[in-house]
Amino acid sequence: MHKAREFVSSHSRRFALFADKETMPLSNITHLIIDMDGVLYHGDRAMPMLPEFFTFLCERSIRFILATNNSTRTPQEYADKLARMGVQVSPAEVLHSGQAAARFLAREYPKGTRVHVFGMPSLKQALTDEGFVLADDDVQLVVASMDREITYEKLKRATLLIRGGARFIATNLDPTNPSEEGLIPGTGSMIVALEAASGVKPQAIGKPEPIMYQLAMDQMGARPETTAAIGDRVDTDILGGKRAGLITICVLSGSSDRAEAEALETDMIFDDIAHLLETWRREEGAA
Numbered sequence: 001m002h003k004a005r006e007f008v009s010s011h012s013r014r015f016a017l018f019a020d021k022e023t024m025p026l027s028n029i030t031h032l033i034i035d036m037d038g039v040l041y042h043g044d045r046a047m048p049m050l051p052e053f054f055t056f057l058c059e060r061s062i063r064f065i066l067a068t069n070n071s072t073r074t075p076q077e078y079a080d081k082l083a084r085m086g087v088q089v090s091p092a093e094v095l096h097s098g099q100a101a102a103r104f105l106a107r108e109y110p111k112g113t114r115v116h117v118f119g120m121p122s123l124k125q126a127l128t129d130e131g132f133v134l135a136d137d138d139v140q141l142v143v144a145s146m147d148r149e150i151t152y153e154k155l156k157r158a159t160l161l162i163r164g165g166a167r168f169i170a171t172n173l174d175p176t177n178p179s180e181e182g183l184i185p186g187t188g189s190m191i192v193a194l195e196a197a198s199g200v201k202p203q204a205i206g207k208p209e210p211i212m213y214q215l216a217m218d219q220m221g222a223r224p225e226t227t228a229a230i231g232d233r234v235d236t237d238i239l240g241g242k243r244a245g246l247i248t249i250c251v252l253s254g255s256s257d258r259a260e261a262e263a264l265e266t267d268m269i270f271d272d273i274a275h276l277l278e279t280w281r282r283e284e285g286a287a
């Protein structure tokens with residue numbers, strides 16, 4: 001009984017979302033915010049129809065931002081990785097959680113504000129790109145993310161600065177990252193150490209916080225009603241898209257399965273981007 005009611009409410013919500021638009025759901029989308037790992041590729045393996053998917057977007061002038069919580073690569077490195085898979089994107093079309101943190105903070109703090117970074121060079125670059133000055137003392141902010149060269153000294157430095165009153169920002173809270181060897185420690189695993197030591201909960205910026213989606217939409221000049229979030233993780237990509245008021249598309253080629261996607265009332269579910277592309281082409285043909 002409960003299940004049936006859930007289905008009806010989810011179905012009518014989906015219907016209501018598109019009922020006033022007189023076009024098919026996919027044809028209505030003008031902008032996309034796309035997660036990368038588990039959606040476009042697995043590690044170094046491209047998903048089927050990857051170049052064709054981007055050709056389709058280009059032909060229809062559908063603008064996109066590739067948004068990831070993983071701030072350990074620079075936008076140029078992500079663009080290079082996709083180029084090796086036959087897809088040309090501009091580094092400006094990539095937004096990682098470290099850049100999102102830097103842009104979010106740049107709205108509140110003047111250029112030259114001193115910030116301590118606990119993280120990789122790509123995070124440091126994101127902050128200096130926005131005019132912040134990197135420092136190890138007398139800072140207003142501590143921005144933390146995954147550091148593959150984590151040491152006790154680094155944990156100690158960041159802890160003392162946060163205890164001294166610096167505002168504590170986390171790029172994201174994902175406890176693990178997928179790898180070929182299995183799930184390995186991610187940003188969230190390091191954040192809990194800093195949180196335990198400092199006694200302070202950080203403000204998180206990456207998915208599932210809506211901040212990242214709002215920054216991506218601002219950059220594209222997009223509106224939430226015609227923007228879709230595509231992701232493979234329900235608890236970050238899809239939840240974040242919902243919080244930002246976007247259309248949500250889950251692909252089952254990564255972390256989450258159909259039951260998880262349905263439980264969160266994801267608007268559309270596809271096996272992978274090849275299945276999404278095929279459906280989108282069919283709808284365009286019929287429109």
Ligand SMILES: [Mg+2]
Binds near residue numbers: 036037038039
């Ligand atoms: Mg993913």
